[in-house]
Amino acid sequence: MLRDTIHRALRPVRPWMVYTLGALPALLLVVDVFTGNLGVDPVKTIEHRVGEVALQLIVAGLCITPLRRFAGLNLIRFRRQIGVLAFVYAALHLLVWITLDLQFRWSEIGADLVKRPYIIVGFAAFLMLLPLAVTSNNAAIRRMGAAAWQRLHWLTYPAAMLAGLHFIMLVKAWPAEPLIYMGAILALLGLRLIPRAAPRRVPA
């Protein structure tokens, strides 16, 4: 079965290898900077690409649980790396915004952070990812206890929705791409609302 094939193929993959894979989009960007491959507006290209990778990783992270539940595909041991990478790209995205886009114009940065709904929404998503990234290690789970840790990590869901909303809010008119991301996020969250089948009663 396909599922078993995938499980077998992934057996030698160590979770840390996900970081290697996750570094590729960033490396590609660096290569493109030096080869002048970023088009006419390199700043926007960089900002958009890291933002989009962050969003894709958020969506990928949301896929893990439904894949296990509905397809029997268990990728749970990669979830932490995917989440941390999502945070790293969101942080890069924020950094690009401050350094290359607004170029340290702190008064404009400050004004945007309180006045621009799409920036506020994006920043809120980033702030939610921050404690998740900080607690994505075994020591934190031990310290917090599984229940509290789990409760904190529910922040994933509002963070994902805000990230999707952020993309919709920053475009003019209604291009399809942000709507597709938002649709995927809502669908993946919706799947979690499907009640688990009650344990079957054995008739007496």
Place this chain on the structure above:
Amino acid sequence: MAQRYNSGLGWADVTPKAGWLNRRQLMMTMGAALAASPALAATGPYSTDEAPNSLEDITGYNNFYEFGFDKTDPAAHAGKLTTSPWAVEVDGLVDRPGSYDLGDLLKGLPVEERIYRFRCVEAWSMIIPWNGVQLSHVLDRVGVQPGAKFVQFTSLARPEEMPGVKAGLLDWPYREGLRMDEAMHPLTLLATGIYGEPMPNQNGAPIRLVVPWKYGFKSAKSLVKITLTDRMPYTTWNALQPKEYGFYANVNPEVDHPRWSQASERRIGAGLFASRVDTQKFNGYGDLVADLYKGQDLARDY
């Protein structure tokens, strides 16, 4: 249609073509290219002496939703656009309405070079060396009637050649408008070329409006109709999102777009680290146009 200057010297005369085609290329051949060419001088009182963007920048980064939402869509898809023959219909409150062949409409009018700042409502900007005729000359030719208060411009909407029109991305055809005094202002151009060459398709061939003190969306592309009217005309972005895009759309760092700041802008082509500059009121054309808006509250009439 002839694409000549009235100023004697044109870009082709003062710059080797390879130089302005691609700035990076220019850098590489800097010594030879610059040694061979005199400094580029801005022509006339309306041009800026800032260095224009490369043709690569100007033709590779366009908002022309008729060809798609992405800034690279126009360059990718506008090649199919048929620009000859081209007719412009002139109607409404004019003495000589009718459908004019583009060549006839412009025949004998002085084609000037104007190096203008171009400021997009999305807070990026370029410097563009346009060629074109003053809109006022064209309007004089068709005879504006005294009752006319506004001009409406209509862009081509040809689904067979324009994927964004076919996909229904906006309420086509694209329409824009100006008040009569804005339309008659000498800065307001009907542009037919860039860098002395016919207008590239993705920039609005064969003829487009250029209003340098307003956000770029006012400068409608690929015009097929000019209508003189006594009331403020329908304009596309204003109709779609009236709180975000006003009829006037004058560049103004003091009046933010509801979703983003207009205080500064990124100059395309200025590299990774030095691209942000302050936005100037009326895009720096205040001494020429501020009088048009005397007594008008520009925060209300955005």
